[in-house]
Amino acid sequence: MPETTFLDATELELNMGPQHPSTHGVLRVILKLDGEKVLGAECVIGYLHRGVEKIGENRTYQQFVPYVDRLDYCAAVSNGLGYCLAVEKLLNLEAPPRAQVVRVIVTELNRIASHLIWLGTHALDIGAQTPLFYVMREREEVLNIFERYCGARLTTHAFRIGGLQYDLYDRFQEDVKAFCEMFPHKLDEYEELLTGNRIWIGRLKGVGILTAEDCKQYGVTGPLLRAAGVKWDLRKAQPYSGYEQYDFKIPTGENGDTYDRYMVRVEEMRQATRIIRQAVDRIPDGPIMAKVPKVIKPPVGEAYVSIEAPKGELGYFVVSDGSTQPYRVRVRPPSFVNLQALDRMARGSLVADVVAIIGTIDVVLGEVDR
């Protein structure tokens, strides 16, 4: 239990969470208040700690793939992609072209699903109920495609080391195209509800500002960094899975506040749709699996591979001792690192703004606690 020796007569300590709907899972924040004003925010995390990195050391390389889906369970596909790429790096092989294009499509669909969950819950926190129902409707379409593709909706285990387990189902392309046709109009609908909404603007503009300098100091990545005006996206900076072949923009904001992050994420969904549109027309024929031995034993060595997950830079540092099990798997989770900046963002704001700020970081506690 953290000590509370810092209180003086006018100050108040307020405990937010772990059982609190707007903390998006089991996050506990201890707020130090002067009236309504936040003087400091301390995060207490670990309620969902399952020792995933330890489990990784006690499973074979293939067995560990489904476990990483349970980290950021809103973006399970991205987690799996990062880990598969890391092990492929250690094995010094690449997935075949067909697998790479399918990976891009499924990962971008998952980015949309993850951002939709964020949008719905964030709006709900601010007091707008309607968007939640809208976004769930569209997310359902994405999950249906996942279900038809690999049988699972949330923790998909979509990819394997070296490529894919399943080839595409017959109507995959039609389904994805229909989604891409429909989705931008739905995005316009969300924007009609929120973008010019006076309450939305009032609650979000100027709240939880994080400048580009702050972001770099705190190692904050993803939409938070881009909203602060830094045009940086790993898909562009260090492309993987053939992202360099697609034409898309990196949206950025100017003020680094909660409203800019909203705009950045909405635009990211549009760009993701663009990527999917391009990819779905160029799925090449060919194998879906590289030549991977049945028993994976990477040579002794280590590699760090990171991807642009919906929340930011998701990295895997894998150490091999030449056996069938990883000697060490380190997950560099974007949510954990981004959450550290909460104190900086919340200082000086009001208690009600803290709810908006937690929402805007887009934390998933499964990934923070691992």
Add this chain to the structure above:
Amino acid sequence: MATTPWESELARLLKEHFGEQISEFSTYLGQNFLVTKPEAVVPILEFLKLEADFDYLVDVTAVDYPQRPERFDLVYIVYSFPRNVRIRMKTRIAEGYKPATAVGVHLTANWLEREVFDMFGIQFSGHPDMRRILLPEEWEGHPLRKDYSIIQVDNRWVKENLGIDSGQ
């Protein structure tokens, strides 16, 4: 590990400034890393940040090799936005050695070092808040050490706090 030597302008610059303190400049699978003495880690991070634009500390983590006298590998990963380059820095430390904290250079190091302490029991000297971060404060043991079994739990803590005999 079949490494090849890492030769570049940056490696030359570091060699010039830190000389003997950096024992290895290598590349493995296209990823550059250097091996250094533990006391040189923070000065190198600072040098990289101020002189070479490595302004983003990506990760701090550790690897446990219990059979070695210097049991832990501490791993730092830094990235430079202007250069679009990522490098890894490794150092070996023995049980009980307290490496200096990097919080003064990168604020990110705060939670990352707390996690290393939580999981490996490596204390960072000069850290502003050296407490556990994921496990409960009173928990005994550091789970990511190799001698900590996968089914091991702190039974005393479990009994006191959860009222059951074992977490397993």
